[in-house]
Amino acid sequence: MNLPEVVVFDLGKVLVDFDYGIVARKLAARGTISAAEVQKFIDHSPLLFRYETGLMTKQEFFQSVSKETGFCGDLEEFSRIFADIFEPIPRMIELHRSLRTKGIPTFIFSNTNEIAVAHIRKSYPFFANFDGYILSYQHGVMKPQAGLYEVVERETKRRNSEILYLDDRAENVTAGAARGWQVVLQESPEKTWDALRTIGLVN
Incomplete structure (x- = not known):
């Protein structure tokens, strides 16, 4: 060839x-559900798929994840947490x-x-x-x-x-x-x- x-x-x-377990632990520390529950949500929710196919904005993704996990930080903090996994x-x-x-x-x-x-x-x-x-x-x-x-x-x-x-x-x-x-x-x-x-x- x-x-x-x-x-x-x-x-x-x-x-x-990368390791989404890092996200799960950090979101759980600032939210209302356990790290295991956050990890399950990330793994099985359609939200990440929708975000990675451009069907949701960053703001919409942040709001949806915050609603499900009880995350109490702002978009800037969320972005830092979600990005720092590499x-x-x-x-x-x-x-x-x-x-x-x-x-x-x-x-x-x-x-x-x-x-x-x-x-x-x-x-x-x-x-x-x-x-x-x-x-x-x-x-x-x-x-x-x-x-x-x-x-x-x-x-x-x-x-x-x-x-x-x-x-x-x-x-x-x-x-x-x-x-x-x-x-x-x-x-x-x-x-x-x-x-x-x-x-x-x-x-």
Whole structure:
């Protein structure tokens, strides 16, 4: 198979780790239900899906979560709590830097939200070093739905095996493979490095 012309990165669990348990504990400390109940709400409520597909504003999301959890802080405090859940994955940031050094265009392709992106952009300089960003909340559709993959193809001006896509979720890489993309399911940074060495993109 030919060398890919662009590399498309998922964000969460690929370039940055995250833990919504942190949100649950902090909201519970300022609310009326337990951390376990907050975690269950985050995991099973449709609110996060609606927010990450652009169907709710930040204000509406804040108000809905506050109503359900009894959170008594303001929007600014809520945004800090909801954003501060990330930790960079150094080996993957190094991988991205290696690709950029070789002149390979790179893109972010993520199911995410305005609060998370604002925090990551402010906190982690590596995030500025991509050629483009395909973010679910800006397009009204989430992976693995085809519509967001179509946006990637338009933004990158590439199709089929010209695209290499890295993601930690099997259903997302399966959807990419169905479009003829080259894909890597991220199980660990080391395995992802090995996969790109096999392809011939890194040493």
